[in-house]
Amino acid sequence: DAGVIQSPRHEVTEMGQEVTLRCKPISGHNSLFWYRQTMMRGLELLIYFNNNVPIDDSGMPEDRFSAKMPNASFSTLKIQPSEPRDSAVYFCASTGRDSYTDTQYFGPGTRLTVL
Amino acid sequence: DQQVKQNSPSLSVQEGRISILNCDYTNSMFDYFLWYKKYPAEGPTFLISISSIKDKNEDGRFTVFLNKSAKHLSLHIVPSQPGDSAVYFCAAQWTGANSKLTFGKGITLSVRP
Numbered sequence: 001d002a003g004v005i006q007s008p009r010h011e012v013t014e015m016g017q018e019v020t021l022r023c024k025p026i027s028g029h030n031s032l033f034w035y036r037q038t039m040m041r042g043l044e045l046l047i048y049f050n051n052n053v054p055i056d057d058s059g060m061p062e063d064r065f066s067a068k069m070p071n072a073s074f075s076t077l078k079i080q081p082s083e084p085r086d087s088a089v090y091f092c093a094s095t096g097r098d099s100y101t102d103t104q105y106f107g108p109g110t111r112l113t114v115l
Numbered sequence: 116d117q118q119v120k121q122n123s124p125s126l127s128v129q130e131g132r133i134s135i136l137n138c139d140y141t142n143s144m145f146d147y148f149l150w151y152k153k154y155p156a157e158g159p160t161f162l163i164s165i166s167s168i169k170d171k172n173e174d175g176r177f178t179v180f181l182n183k184s185a186k187h188l189s190l191h192i193v194p195s196q197p198g199d200s201a202v203y204f205c206a207a208q209w210t211g212a213n214s215k216l217t218f219g220k221g222i223t224l225s226v227r228p
Contacts, residue, residue, distance in 0.1 A: 004158070033215075042121075042220030043159070043204060056215060091158050103149075104216065106158030 004107035006092050012113045018080040021110045024073055025094030033104060034067055034077050035091040043091070049075065082114045118142045119207050121219035129227050134192040136222050138205030141186065145207040149216070150179060150190050153202040162203070163190070166210075195226045 005024040013019055025032045033048040047057040049069045057067070064083070069075040079086055089111050093104040120139045128134045138148075146167035151159035165172040165179045165188070172179050178191045192199055205219040 035218075043206075043218035045215055045217075048215060093158070103161045103164075106151075106160065108156065108158050 004092055004094055004105055006090075006107035006110050008110060009108065010111045010113075012115065013082055014115050015083055016081045017114075018078065019082045019086075019112060019114075021077040021090050021092075021112070023075045023077070023092030023107060025075070025092070026105055027073070029094035029096050029105075030072065031095045031102075032069060032075050033093040033095075034075070035093065035106075037089045037091060037109070046077070079112075082112075084114045087112055087114050117219070118145075119205055119217050119219040121205055121222050123222055124220070125223040125225070127225045127227060128195050130197055131194045134190075134195045134199065134224055134226070136190040136192075136203050136205075136224065138188045138190075138219055139186055140188075140207050142207070142209075142217075143186070144209040145217075147208050147210050148179070148181060148188050149206045149208075150177075151204040151206060151218075153204065153221070159204055192224075195224075197226045197228050200224055200226050 007022045031050045034046040035043050036046055037043050046059045047067045048055055052069045065079055067077045089109045091106050091109045093106040095102040095104045118141050149164040150162040152162045153159040163174050163177050163179050165181050170181050176192055181188045202221045202223050204221045206216045208214045208216050
């Protein structure tokens with residue numbers, strides 16, 4: 001299995017631009033998580049889906065962030081408009097059943113830089 | 116409000132010696148704890164876990180200890196190897212429907228040859 005796939009791996013954009021990050025979970029997994037990693041806050045959960053339905057989006061920082069999962073094999077995290085403070089590494093992870101003690105498998109991350 | 120705290124940002128040890136990575140938590144509802152390891156330019160990977168019904172779990176060179184009364188867990192690596200140099204994240208959750216992992220900020224371990 002290819003594991004969790006994220007694209008792009010690096011994104012550099014200017015403040016005010018729209019940014020879309022993409023994730024393909026491991027085939028057969030039905031829970032998907034979006035995380036953000038920063039030096040100050042470590043790994044923060046932004047949102048997670050179970051069977052393509054958003055379960056908990058309490059970690060989404062503000063309305064500029066939105067996430068979708070139109071089917072079991074694809075999810076997007078969108079930031080519009082982007083700001084310099086959004087610069088971070090964004091990870092997607094998936095797991096096999098629900099999140100009940102199942103190991104989460106992480107993608108390689110997207111390093112976002114907003115100038 | 117950090118519910119999972121890794122207060123030491125970095126640790127450096129000599130190859131062959133023991134590495135002890137500490138983690139504290141504040142939420143008494145947490146009953147399952149995990150350690151993840153992260154190399155540069157890669158995502159975190161699962162290392163070892165422990166349920167609150169145990170106080171120790173061992174897997175090869177890695178052992179996790181849990182002290183529920185102190186809300187403290189630690190990861191021991193014996194013997195440490197240069198390939199263990201990475202960022203280690205402690206994570207916790209309460210086991211139940213729609214539960215989620217709460218991560219600490221991570222500790223950067225450097226193992227000197």
